[in-house]
Amino acid sequence: MKKILTINLAIFFTLILFIESIFGYWFKANNFGIYMRSERNKNDLINVIHNDREYKFYYKRNFYAFRGNEIDPSNIEVVFEGGSTGNQRFTPEEYTIVGNLNKYFKNENSKIIIYNASTDGKTTRGYINDFLYWFPQIPNFKPKFFIFYTGLNDRKLQQDKRYDFKFATGNSKKLRDYIKNNSIILEILKKIENKYFPQLIDVYAVSNEELYNDFLYINFEEARKKYNEINLAEDEKNLLLSFRNRLEKLKTIIKKNKF
Numbered sequence: 001m002k003k004i005l006t007i008n009l010a011i012f013f014t015l016i017l018f019i020e021s022i023f024g025y026w027f028k029a030n031n032f033g034i035y036m037r038s039e040r041n042k043n044d045l046i047n048v049i050h051n052d053r054e055y056k057f058y059y060k061r062n063f064y065a066f067r068g069n070e071i072d073p074s075n076i077e078v079v080f081e082g083g084s085t086g087n088q089r090f091t092p093e094e095y096t097i098v099g100n101l102n103k104y105f106k107n108e109n110s111k112i113i114i115y116n117a118s119t120d121g122k123t124t125r126g127y128i129n130d131f132l133y134w135f136p137q138i139p140n141f142k143p144k145f146f147i148f149y150t151g152l153n154d155r156k157l158q159q160d161k162r163y164d165f166k167f168a169t170g171n172s173k174k175l176r177d178y179i180k181n182n183s184i185i186l187e188i189l190k191k192i193e194n195k196y197f198p199q200l201i202d203v204y205a206v207s208n209e210e211l212y213n214d215f216l217y218i219n220f221e222e223a224r225k226k227y228n229e230i231n232l233a234e235d236e237k238n239l240l241l242s243f244r245n246r247l248e249k250l251k252t253i254i255k256k257n258k259f
Helices: 002-023 097-107 124-137 171-182 184-196 220-226 234-257
Strands: 042-050 053-061 078-082 114-116 145-149 200-204
Touching: 002 184, 042 184, 078 097, 097 114, 124 234
Parallel strands: 042 200, 078 114, 078 145
Antiparallel strands: 042 053
């Protein structure tokens, strides 16, 4: 009995190794590295109540980790980068910033489509990581334009370990992430889970009708003139300087990669 069990287990693990070695991503370039491991192949069922209205929809991220359905990377010409305010995980896609922009272009009979690469907590450091660890892994990916919706998260970059993690900490987590990012069997199981057993997330938004009372919009030139004489503390000056340096680094990387 033990011998039969041992033989069956040996055959089972041999088949797994064979399938993984042939169809897995262990030796392939388009496994995206570990940086995008948790942002691919998502299909979460979201239930949101906002202003007493219920919205039920699927939050999707495709194989290449962009928000939405599966895509051909060669068709991507415009990419939108942001944090949670750009990702808008708990907002139906048609009501997001990117969704509204795409709706506008469609109504204008334009062929422009914006693809959303935003992920929660992302900063300018995260944008740089995208150009180093994510975008180079996407085949035939040559966008003409990048839109960066940034600012809020970068105010917290003094807390170095809070955002834009590149690597897991701890050997067990590193091993878990390595297997999850390369295994074809786990990917298939994830797709089955997404299709037949989507995770339900309930979100209850708090309505505040007074939020926009006395709201005044001013354009960039007015804002620069009005706030030009503000005296910044030393740590604020350093934060602003590092922000500018990251923007310069981002510009250099984009030019170098000829995006």
